[in-house]
Amino acid sequence: MRLQDMTLLAKKIVVGLVATAVPLLILLGGMHLTRKALTSKSATEQVSSQAK
Amino acid sequence: MKMDAEVRERIISNGLASVLIYALPVALMFLTFYFTGQRPWQQTPNTSVPLLHYYQSFEQALGPLNNYALTLFVFVLGILEFSFGLYEGRWTKNERSTDIACFAASYIVIRPIVTYFGLRVLPIVLPGLKNHFAWVPFFWGVFIICVADDLTQYWYHRLHHQVPWLWRFHRTHHSAAYMGMAMASRQNVIYTIFFSQIYLTAALVYVGLGGPALIVLGLKGIITTLAHSSIPWDKPFYKYKVLHPIAWVLERLISTPATHHAHHADTTDDGIGYYKGNFGNMFFLWDVIFGTAHISREYPKSYGITHYQGDQWYAQLLWPIFKSKVEGSELAANGPMVK
Numbered sequence: 054m055r056l057q058d059m060t061l062l063a064k065k066i067v068v069g070l071v072a073t074a075v076p077l078l079i080l081l082g083g084m085h086l087t088r089k090a091l092t093s094k095s096a097t098e099q100v101s102s103q104a105k
Numbered sequence: 106m107k108m109d110a111e112v113r114e115r116i117i118s119n120g121l122a123s124v125l126i127y128a129l130p131v132a133l134m135f136l137t138f139y140f141t142g143q144r145p146w147q148q149t150p151n152t153s154v155p156l157l158h159y160y161q162s163f164e165q166a167l168g169p170l171n172n173y174a175l176t177l178f179v180f181v182l183g184i185l186e187f188s189f190g191l192y193e194g195r196w197t198k199n200e201r202s203t204d205i206a207c208f209a210a211s212y213i214v215i216r217p218i219v220t221y222f223g224l225r226v227l228p229i230v231l232p233g234l235k236n237h238f239a240w241v242p243f244f245w246g247v248f249i250i251c252v253a254d255d256l257t258q259y260w261y262h263r264l265h266h267q268v269p270w271l272w273r274f275h276r277t278h279h280s281a282a283y284m285g286m287a288m289a290s291r292q293n294v295i296y297t298i299f300f301s302q303i304y305l306t307a308a309l310v311y312v313g314l315g316g317p318a319l320i321v322l323g324l325k326g327i328i329t330t331l332a333h334s335s336i337p338w339d340k341p342f343y344k345y346k347v348l349h350p351i352a353w354v355l356e357r358l359i360s361t362p363a364t365h366h367a368h369h370a371d372t373t374d375d376g377i378g379y380y381k382g383n384f385g386n387m388f389f390l391w392d393v394i395f396g397t398a399h400i401s402r403e404y405p406k407s408y409g410i411t412h413y414q415g416d417q418w419y420a421q422l423l424w425p426i427f428k429s430k431v432e433g434s435e436l437a438a439n440g441p442m443v444k
Contacts (some may be wrong), residue, residue, distance in 0.1 A: 058425040072301035083131030
């Protein structure tokens with residue numbers, strides 16, 4: 054293993070990390086927002102129906 | 106060696122489109138909940154499918170049933186291939202050693218790393234998220250994992266073909282002059298260790314999608330092994346006219362032996378081989394969407410890399426840690442990046 058091999062490995066690890074992190078963030082963020090948005094929507098609907 | 110400007114532009118535009126495709130299952134799930142009023146996180150866990158819930162922890166989802174069943178399937182397929190003489194005497198001692206070493210490495214090296222990642226790393230990286238999204242209904246979980254796992258593998262694979270400095274990590278998978286069940290796991294160990302989709306799926310299992318992952322990974326194992334196999338299960342679909350509509354759908358949806366064998370061809374000159382595309386693993390749909398598909402319904406006459414001269418099995422398994430002794434090889438100490 055030479056220095057250029059280590060550099061190559063480091064670059065490859067970065068590519069792998071990006072390829073893992075981008076979809077993971079999209080999916081976790083999407084599932085979190087789905088629950089958050091629909092929970093607050095339900096709560097708002099409940100409050101408005103009680104007010105009536 | 107630099108990447109072609111046109112290829113770079115297509116990678117960027119297709120990559121941006123992929124962001125939308127990754128988000129699609131979650132967006133559709135959101136719309137379904139919005140219009141139907143479903144709020145699965147408010148429900149108690151569904152006990153009507155106990156088997157699926159049994160597998161909803163990380164340890165069990167990637168547990169022995171899935172592993173052993175797929176291993177058994179690969180062995181049975183291998184026996185069939187040998188029985189029909191499908192390797193045609195091209196499985197030399199060096200190729201045999203490479204295939205067996207790669208197959209064993211995937212069990213000995215990769216599994217402990219992924220298990221460690223799941224049990225030790227994920228609780229640190231995603232604190233408090235264990236089973237946090239276990240409320241995702243099974244159907245949507247399958248949809249999410251199908252897209253997440255396979256689209257990520259498509260990109261990982263495509264980049265190793267189109268980015269010149271990544272090619273040598275993937276070269277081992279293409280060096281054999283034959284196709285067979287062993288080809289699916291014939292990979293350089295560095296390529297396999299950093300398989301992005303493994304860690305992505307492990308993370309999704311950790312957050313609660315274990316049941317769907319079990320089903321998707323089992324199905325994916327079968328499709329990808331059969332696509333590499335020398336048993337042309339798809340031929341009857343092309344032969345009989347009545348089956349042509351099914352063939353049309355199948356060959357665009359999943360990887361078939363014809364499309365994936367074309368990817369392993371040693372030339373593109375015959376109009377059949379297409380190692381510049383057909384990167385899909387479970388789904389071929391990604392190739393259709395991104396314009397990297399080539400469908401001919403025919404099988405290449407020869408496979409591998411034209412300039413391959415039998416690099417030692419240890420160099421193919423562990424490059425760049427060990428180098429090839431073959432003069433001028435891409436895996437040799439002073440070899441070219443792409444020959």
